[in-house]
Amino acid sequence: MRFLQKLLILAAAVTAFSLAGPMPRSAAISAWLNDAELQRFSNATIEGRYASGKAFSEHYGSNGRLSYVERGMTLGGHWSITQGSLCTIYDFDETGGCYRVMRVDTNCYEFYFVSRTEQAVPGPEGGKPRWTARGAIQGQPSACKDEPSV
Numbered sequence: 001m002r003f004l005q006k007l008l009i010l011a012a013a014v015t016a017f018s019l020a021g022p023m024p025r026s027a028a029i030s031a032w033l034n035d036a037e038l039q040r041f042s043n044a045t046i047e048g049r050y051a052s053g054k055a056f057s058e059h060y061g062s063n064g065r066l067s068y069v070e071r072g073m074t075l076g077g078h079w080s081i082t083q084g085s086l087c088t089i090y091d092f093d094e095t096g097g098c099y100r101v102m103r104v105d106t107n108c109y110e111f112y113f114v115s116r117t118e119q120a121v122p123g124p125e126g127g128k129p130r131w132t133a134r135g136a137i138q139g140q141p142s143a144c145k146d147e148p149s150v
Helices: 002-019 025-029 035-041
Strands: 044-050 055-060 065-070 073-082 085-090 097-105 108-115 130-137
Touching: 035 044, 035 073, 044 108, 055 130, 065 085, 085 108
Parallel strands: none
Antiparallel strands: 044 055, 044 130, 055 065, 065 073, 073 085, 085 097, 097 108, 108 130
C-alpha cells in the first residue's frame, strides 16, 4: 500500500513538471561569467543596447585598451577583469564602471552594474547588481531579444 502511495505521488510530480513545459533555453544557461569566461571579450567587439534603447558598440583590445562608440560620441579607455566583473574605465569620462556579465543565450550577454571603479568591486555589501545593457559579440549571429530577461 505504501509503495502504491509513493508511486502515485511520484506520477503526480512528474505530470506537474511536464505540464510546466520545457525550461527556456536562456534560463538553462544563465549564470554569471567567471574571470576565465570573461576573457572571451578580449579582442572582441560587443554591439548592444541600453535599457533606454540607445545603441552602443565597444571593442575590448587584447592590450587592455577599449574603444566605446555611441551615436555622436567616441571614448577611449581601458578594460579589465576584476573579481568576476568586467570593468570599462574611460579616459576623461566618469560614466564607465564594473559589471557582472551573464550569458543569457548562445551569443547574448547582459551587463549588470556593480561599481564605478575597479577598487570598489564587487560593490557594496549586500548590494544587488543592476541591469544596464544587453549585447552580442560582433561577427557572430546575435541571439539577443529586445527585452531584458529580468
